[in-house]
Structures are given as C-alpha cells and as structure tokens.
Amino acid sequence: MNISRRQMLILLPAAAVAWEAVLAGTPEASPNYKLTEHWWGMLVDIDKCIGCGNCVRACATENDVPEGYFRTWVERYHVSDYDMANPVVDSPNGGKNGFPPVLESGGKDFFVPKMCNHCADSPCTQVCPVGATFISPDGVVLVDKTYCIGCRYCIQACPYGCRFLNPKTHTAEKCTLCYHRITKGLTTACCEACPTGARQLADLKNPNDPIHAYLRTHEVQVLKPYMATGAKLFYHDLDGSVR
Amino acid sequence: MKTNKFKDTEHLWRVALVFAAGIIVFVLVRAVLVPRSFGEYGHYRGNALTDIAAKPVVFAGHQACETCHSDILAVKKDGKHVGVNCEACHGALAAHAGDPGTIQPPKLDTAVLCVRCHQANAAKPKDFPQIDAQEHSSGLPCETCHQPHSPLKGLGAKP
Numbered sequence: 001m002n003i004s005r006r007q008m009l010i011l012l013p014a015a016a017v018a019w020e021a022v023l024a025g026t027p028e029a030s031p032n033y034k035l036t037e038h039w040w041g042m043l044v045d046i047d048k049c050i051g052c053g054n055c056v057r058a059c060a061t062e063n064d065v066p067e068g069y070f071r072t073w074v075e076r077y078h079v080s081d082y083d084m085a086n087p088v089v090d091s092p093n094g095g096k097n098g099f100p101p102v103l104e105s106g107g108k109d110f111f112v113p114k115m116c117n118h119c120a121d122s123p124c125t126q127v128c129p130v131g132a133t134f135i136s137p138d139g140v141v142l143v144d145k146t147y148c149i150g151c152r153y154c155i156q157a158c159p160y161g162c163r164f165l166n167p168k169t170h171t172a173e174k175c176t177l178c179y180h181r182i183t184k185g186l187t188t189a190c191c192e193a194c195p196t197g198a199r200q201l202a203d204l205k206n207p208n209d210p211i212h213a214y215l216r217t218h219e220v221q222v223l224k225p226y227m228a229t230g231a232k233l234f235y236h237d238l239d240g241s242v243r
Numbered sequence: 244m245k246t247n248k249f250k251d252t253e254h255l256w257r258v259a260l261v262f263a264a265g266i267i268v269f270v271l272v273r274a275v276l277v278p279r280s281f282g283e284y285g286h287y288r289g290n291a292l293t294d295i296a297a298k299p300v301v302f303a304g305h306q307a308c309e310t311c312h313s314d315i316l317a318v319k320k321d322g323k324h325v326g327v328n329c330e331a332c333h334g335a336l337a338a339h340a341g342d343p344g345t346i347q348p349p350k351l352d353t354a355v356l357c358v359r360c361h362q363a364n365a366a367k368p369k370d371f372p373q374i375d376a377q378e379h380s381s382g383l384p385c386e387t388c389h390q391p392h393s394p395l396k397g398l399g400a401k402p
Contacts (some may be wrong), residue, residue: 009349032324033296035284035292042294047368049368050360050364050367050368050371051364051366051367052359052360053359054331054359058302058330058335061301061302061334061335062300062301062335069279074351075347076366077366078366082346089280098359098362099364100364101363101364102364102365108364109365109366111366111367112379130288131287132287133287134284134285134286134287135285136284137284142291142292142295144288144291144294144295146289146291146294147291150326161262176295179292179295179296180295180296180297180298180299180300181300181302183296183303184296184300186302186304187304189301189302189335192302192304192305192328192330192331193302193328193330193331194328194331195326195327195328195331195332195360196326196327197326197369214344215347
C-alpha cells in the first residue's frame, strides 16, 4: 500500500481525532436525566435552623470533605439591639459539632447555614483561566478537577467564601449541590440530613416544585444582592445584619 | 542582464512551508490535548458533568429506607419526628441499603444524639422543643421515657 504525502497529511489529523476518542472512553450517562429540564437552587429557612450541624457532617460524609474545610457550614449570629451593624458571628468548626450556649445577653441570636449560592452569573467561573469551573446547563456551579490548575483565582473571586483549595489534590473544591445525587432523583445530603426541613432543594424549572408556591407567598432574600451574582440560595427570614 | 524581481521566491516558499508545518503541528497537538467534549456546553469539558455525576451516593435517601422499614414509618407517622429523615439520626446508610444482609447500621447513643438537636440554646427558634439535659433527666438515657421514632407517644403530653 502506497500512501502519498498528500494522503498522509490528510490522514494524520483524522488519526489524532480518532485516538482522542479512544483515550476519552465512553462516558457514563444518566439515562433519564435531562440537563435542559432543570435549574437548581436551594431554599434555606432561617426560622427552622436549630444549628445541630447535621448538614455539615452529612456533607463531609457524602463528599469526603477534608477535616477543617467546609462545602457548607453554619454561622451563629448575635445581633445586639444597640449595635445592629456589627453582629458577633461564630462558627466553631463550621458548626460541625453544634454550638456552645449563647454567652452574650440581649439582642437576638440565630443560625445561618451557608454554602455555594450556585449563582447564575457567578464571579468564580468568570475568572477561571482554564475552563475548569463552569455553570452547568442545569444551573450548578461545578469544578472539573482534572482541568483545575490550582491558581486560586476562583477562591478569591467568590463573594460568599464558598471555595477552598483541597490540601490533597491541590485543586479548587466547592459544593456540587450533590450533583451525583440530584441527577439520580435524590435530594442533597445536607437536605436529607436536615431534621427540621430548614434546607430544601429547589428545581426552578419544574413548575410543580413547591419552591414556586413558596417564593410567591414568602419574603425571600439572597445574600449580597447588590453584587448581581444571580444567587440561587434563597433565604427566608434573613436578618439584614447577615453578611 | 535580464532582471527578475521574483528570483528569490525559493526563500518565500521555505518560509511558507515552515508556517504550514507549524499550523499542522498545532492542529495535531490541539487534537490530542483538547478533550473531544470540550465546548459541548460551554468553555469547559462536557464530560466533566458525567464524571461528577458518576460519584456513588453515601446517603441512601429516605425513599430507600421506606421500601423495607414500613413498620417504623407507621410509628413515625403520628409523631413529632414525622418530618425527620431516617439518616438524620441513623447516619449515611447507602451501604446498608445496597446490602442489608451483611452491613448493619451502627447502634445509636441517644445521650449524644438527642441533645444535638434538643439541648437548649438561645439561638434556636423559640418554638423548637429544647431542654437542659442535666436538669431534664439527670443523666438518664432519653429512651427511658421517649421512643425516638415518636417521642411524645405514651407520655400523655400534648400532641
């Protein structure tokens, strides 16, 4: 078989593309899950949170979150009625082991669970230089750890402090909204473990999701709305002192 | 002597060949390095979605528990803990749900578990039932009086 130089030049790129397909393998598909039919968010009802730390522990168990790092955590606010603008916030070990008794008297105390806001216009994905972090078509901000170079731009860019660098893999890590669960029809680990229903997974594209009735009938806020991040972590009963 | 202004075309061809070779090398290297699914949905590797979604679950979800433990469901139904999912107290049990015969859930210690939620704390919502464990039971295990699946059952308390 004789191959001319011209044929060789045509064949080489084709062979490279074919080899790439071999390397990539066949991806495992979730057969019944359609990316375009979902737009995920979450609802947090401050009024129901008891600060038990179940969500923090469940998240760590489900997602192998390293000790001392958090994909979700719970903060406790103490807002004095004499100094509303300067709340005292504590979060011992992210609230993983619960909270000690409130020491300050006067004012009000409440818990605020925090996690990735899965922003529709997220600042963290905009700064990634290599396309390692992105907003999925179903509205979840994810990190491709095989692409992440660990430059930490995204960690600086997140206005909510939701990202960290995994000390073992040296790649950026964050809440995936339990993407491996929600694509299988389950709720997130934090919602599953929350005993009071303070956290609710919400599918904003599903007209039958109770989130729509809730948003119509309740006062709901997001954190730092002035940053126009399109945050989809909705808080009910959020105090103005929460940062 | 006849002047030919294109006499040096040979040099231009060499440069053109170097450029062409460079472009071909670039295309080949790019084809090898850039994954096929890059750009499928946006400026990222499309297969990352399936990679992330392929992770196995650790919490089975209450639906899985309820397929077998309908007796517990019946006890919980009228109790205060009706809205509390099984794994909120029992912990992550996808392994047990996958192989109920060999993998048994760990025994729970109510002295640790109940106070996690019900130990009084000023930051908890005012309508949430809270106790000071020492004062409430003077160290007795909670299940001496309370059934964890329906904590007020048989106590004559207000429902």
